[in-house]
Amino acid sequence: MKESILLAYKKRPRAWILNLAIFIFIVVIFGASTPYIPYKGIQEKSINIAYSIIYGITQPDFSYFFDFSKGALPYLLLETIAIAFLGTLIGAVFALPFAFLSARNVVPKWMAHVGTFFIAVIRTFPAFVYGLMFIRVTGPGPFTGVLTLAVSGIGMTAKLFTESIEDLDMGIIEGLDASGCTTIQKIRYGIIPQLMSNFLSTTIYRFEINVKNASILGLVGAGGIGYPILAAMGAYRWKDAGTLLFGLIVVILVIDYFSGRLRKKLATGQ
C-alpha cells in the first residue's frame, strides 16, 4: 500500500473521543437527575387508568354534545371560547401602550429599556399565578378567567407588538411628511395601515393560545372547561373526562385551522 495513504490513515482525526465525551456527559446528567424523579412503578391500576382515559377520548359520549343547558358541554366550550375572546381583546388593548412605550423608534432608549423590562416581569408570572391572584379579587368563575388571560397575555402580545412597531418602514412616513401631512394624517395613513395587519395577526395568534390557556385556567377555578375535566377525573369518571377532552380537542383544532388561514390571508393577500 502506498506510503502516503498509510500516512493519511495515521493522521486521521480521532473524532470518537469528542463523541464519547458528549455521550458520557449526557448520561451523567441523566443519572444525576433520576434520584429527583422517583419512579413509583407502573401499577396495574395505572394501565387500567391509561386505558380508560384513551377509551374515554376515543369513544366520546356524543349525547353530551347536544345538551344545551348551562352546565353542559357545548355551553362550557362556548364559555371557554368567550373567556379567551374577551381576555385576548382586553389584553391586546392594554398591550398597546406598553408596546409603544417599549419601541426604540418611538420613545427614547432609556424608556424603551424600562418598558421592555416591565413587560419581561409581567411575562415571568405563570398564568395560573395570575389566576389565583385574581380569584382573591373577583372570586372564582369565568370573569376571573377573562381578567387572568388579559393580564397574562399583555406580556407576549406587547412584545410582539413592539417588534412590529420597530419593523415599521419609516420611509413611508417620511414620504407623507414631505408631502405636507399633519401628524394625525401621518399616523392614520402611514403608521396604522402597516401596523394594523400585524397587530391583528398577533392578536389572533394570542387568541389561539388563550383558548388552550382558558381550558387550563378552569383547573384553578377560573371558569371554562378545565374544572369539569378535573372533577370528572377526580371522580374517576373517565368516560366523561374523555368526552370533555374530545370536545376541547375539536374546538382547538377548528380554531387553530381558521386562525391559521386568517393569519395567512393577512400576511399574503387581503
Add this chain to the structure above:
Amino acid sequence: MVAWFKEVIFPSPLELANGKIVKPKRSPMVYVLPIIFVLILISMEITGFDFMVLVNRGYQFFVIIGRMIPPDLGFIPKVIQPMIETIMMSIVGTLVGAFFALPLAFLSSDNIIKNKVFLWVNRFVFSIFRTLPILIIALLAKYVFGLGSFAGTVAIALFTWLIMTKMLYELIETVDMGPFEAVESSGAGRLKAFWVSILPQILGQFISFILYNFEMNVRSASILGYVGAGGIGLLLNEKLGWRQYDKVSTILLTLLVTVYLIETLSRAIRKKLS
C-alpha cells in the same frame, strides 16, 4: 356625521378624468366591526363580565402586589431544592422527548415517506394529540403514574415529543435531497441514507430546537406542580393558598433568575452553533 357613515357603508362611484367610472369596494370593516361588537356583548354575558366588580374590588389586586414586595429572601434556601427538581424534570423530559421525536419525524417527512395515505393519517392523528395543553397531559400522567415528579417528567417528555416531531419534519422537508439520492443510489436503505446524508444537515438546528424546548419546559415545569406533578409549582400553589405573598414573590424571583440564566446560556450555545 351621518353623511360619513353613509359614505362608508354605501361608497359612491368615482368618475375619473378620462370618463371611467370606478366603484370603490366596501371596506370589510363594515361587516367585521359590528360582528365583533356583538361577539363582545355575548362574551360579556357568558362570562359574567361585571365592570362594577372590577371597580369595587380591583384595588385588591394591587394590595396583593404590595404584599409581594419585598420578597422574603430568607425563604430562598427552601426554594432551591424544588427549583433543581424542576430543572432536572425538564432536562430528562426534553432529552427523552427529543430522542423519540427523531424517528417519528423521519416517518412524517414527505420527502422520505412516499405513501401519501400513511403520511396523512400519521399527521392527522398526531396533530390531534398536539392540541392538548401540557397541563392536561400532566393531569393524565398524574392519574397513571401517581403524584410526583415522575408524572411531570413523563408529561414533559410526551409534550416535547409531539412538538419536536413537527419542528423536525418541517426542518427535514427543507433539506437538500441530493446527497440522500446519491447514497440511496449506492444501495443503502432509506434509514441509513437519512442518517448519513440528512442528519448532518439538520444536526445544528436540532440542537437549537432542543435548547429552545428546554427553556420552554422549565417554564411549564413550574406550572405542572399545580396538578401535583412535582417541581416548584407545588410550592407555589401552597404559598398562594396560605396567602404568603412575600414567599410567592421569592419563588417567582428565583424562577425569573433561573429562566434568565438558562435563556442566556441557551442563546450563547445557539449562537456558537451557527
Add this chain to the structure above:
Amino acid sequence: MIEFKNVVKTYPGNVKALQGVSCQIQQGEFVAIIGLSGAGKSTFIRCINQMHTITSGEIIVNDENVTALKGNDLRHFRRKIGMVFQSFNLVKRTTVIKNVLTARVADMSLWKSLLGLYTKEDKILALTALDNVGILDKAYLRADTLSGGQAQRVALARCLAQKPDIILADEPVASLDPLTSQQVMEDFVKINKEFNITVVANMHHVDIAQKYAQRIIGIKAGKIVFDGPSQSLTNDDLTNIYGRSLQHDEIKGLE
C-alpha cells in the same frame, strides 16, 4: 454488460421519454450519451439502476433483469453501480472522507452504520479512492471548502469506494469550467482504463463527449439515432441528433 431491449418509458401525461431503445454496452466501455435536453438522456441513465422504472421492455445488467428487482435485491444490485451527479451531491457539513465513507454503509449492519463504526479496511479503501482521483490531501477538510472540480472528484472517489462494475454519470462536468472539466474527465478515463469500470455518462457538451469517450450514443426524442465510435461522429450526425446546428452552450471549448 448492460443491455437494453426495446425499452419504453412513458411518464404520466403521456410524455414519451424513451420509445423502444435497444443497445448493448460491454464491460469496460466508456460511452457518452448526447442529445437535446429532454430528449431522454437522463431517463436512459437512471433506468439502468432503477432510479426510474420503465414502462415496457427489458434492461439486463450483468445477467440480472433490472426491472424485476425490488427491496433487498435492488439494494444489493445497486451497490455495484456508482452514480455521479451534476450537482456533486456531497454532504456539505461533513468532511471529505466521511462523504466517501457513505459508500460503505450499504454493506454495513444497521447499528454500525448508525454509530459510524467504519473498519480500518473501509477507511483505507476510502483514502485509496481519494488518492486515485488525486485529492488525498483534502481528506479531512469539510466538503464545503472544496472547489467544484475537487467536489466532483470526491463524488467520483465515493463511487470508487463502492468497488463498482459500472459508473453512471449524469452531466458530471456541466457545472464546471473548461479546464476543470477536462481534469475531471481525465480522472474518469483513468478509472475506466485502470479498473475496467464501465462508464456511461450523459454529456451536455459535445466536444467533451467526443474527446474523452470511445463510443457515443445520440438520443433524439426518445430514440437512438446514432451509435458508434466517437471518431466517426460527423457534423451531419450532429445535425441529425440535435435537429439543428449546435448552440454555443453545447460546446465547452477545450483548451
